[in-house]
Amino acid sequence: MRSETVQVAVQIAGLVKRYGSKTAVDGLDLLVRPGVVTAVLGPNGAGKTTTIETCEGYRRPDSGTVRVLGLDPVADAAELRPRIGVMLQSGGVYSGARADEMLRHVAKLHAHPLDVDTLIERLGLGSCGRTTYRRLSGGQQQRLALAMAVVGRPELVFLDEPTAGLDPQARRSTWELVRELRADGVSVVLTTHFMDEAEQLADDVAIIDNGRVIAQGSPEELCRGGAENTLRFTGRPGLDIASLLKALPVDTLAAELTPGTYRITGKVDPQLLATVTSWCAQHGVMPDGISVERHSLEDVFLELTGKDLRS
């Protein structure tokens, strides 16, 4: 039954999902490669969770097609569900169940689960003891949800904000687990609000806004494209900016921020760097502390989705 050579882990074309008069997903296209970590970014209400839940077979598309591991999540649910692991944004556990009890239960629903004790130790859930779910800390609840998503040895896991509310140590530990999953050939799709998380973990990033994918690529590709970069240096105060600008490409900006510190904004490439240093050499200036600032994923994200607060 299993196709050993899945070319695409998730394939979404023209997905539309409405709730009443509100359109949550509006013609979304997305390809997720197998065996890599894909981060889905977007402001609140952008359609991330709806998209993921459609992939999990939980929601039926109003139009468009969704294929997960080559299967229709609704029509082929029985075949698909054992092959995926799901971590919800919150909840998913009987409030009166203990962590190990719930994890053992999910393991029993699978044919070849991971060793539960090892997983409990790996995620630091041993300290939960006999505490029931409702009395676990937020971090413990998150780690239990993660454990439940991977215990069935799925080919593909969906993690909805896996590190929300975690302390830095627990976050690192979750990142480590995601990397181990990828190293062992598991495809990972995660949503997150943390840009550093996407930069650290993701091979592919898809930015969703207003129910569509507005940018997709590796973090490097996204940071390179579109956004302008910055070059800074310090030197003698009062350099002739106009003369420097003449040597630079037309759409470049230059300014003396404080006496002796200069900023050049534009397409910062090796050619531009060479132009600046040779101009300095011609004018007898020693540029100190030259630094090139690449735009972070966060800059790109804000540039694409706007800086306004969303409700």
Added chain:
Amino acid sequence: MSIGTYTPRPGAAPLPRMIAAQTVLETKMLLRNGEQLLLTVVIPALLLVLFSSVDIIDTGAGPAVDFLAPGVLALAVMSTAFTGQAIATGFERRYGVLKLLGTSPLPRWALMTAKTLSVLVTEVLQVVLLTAIAFGLGWSPQGSPFAVLLLLVLGTAAFSGLGLLMAGTLRAEATLAAANLVFLLLLVGGGVIVPLDEFPDAVRSLLGLLPIAALSDGLRDVLQQGAAMPWGDLGVLAAWAALGLGAAARFFRWE
């Protein structure tokens, strides 16, 4: 963990194993919940002991326990299949348990099967306990055990349908409040401990159509009067079961 620990090896467990595991977990959750135990065990047992030993209500001719035991058995079925199941399922829905299980290898029908089995297991424990108490109070049941079993099964189906309908459509808090209120109202007005004869005629015939009244009346016909098969009550229960389960199947929302 070493390389290869997470190498995919997906697969669903065999269905009987999944259903068994789910049934065990559901039953454990039910028995661990103090409020649920109060409803399913403590209240019926207390009512049985109290009203059998203290002469508060006119239960007609014969020992009070012969009148009360069938009513309390009906109450036990209602407390587990309706009240307990509605509240538990309502909160499972609210806390995403149903949602998460909906992405697990366990099919939805298997989850509902496990819930039903868990209700039946609980009812067996209740019946054993309450029967033992009733015998201790000098109960002498009549009639055919098969008729009793049929009544209990149909009653369970009727109450499960109504409980799941409530859990699957209302908010969890509303379900909690409504299920407890209905429990209380039906306890008083459903012929459990207060004979329906105490009510005016017009009210009585209406109350007689309630599932709890049909169940307690049917059980009383068999266990107290030794009737063969209370077809009228079975018919009422079957109608409620069809209505409740049908509506639940149609309107139940998983989140």
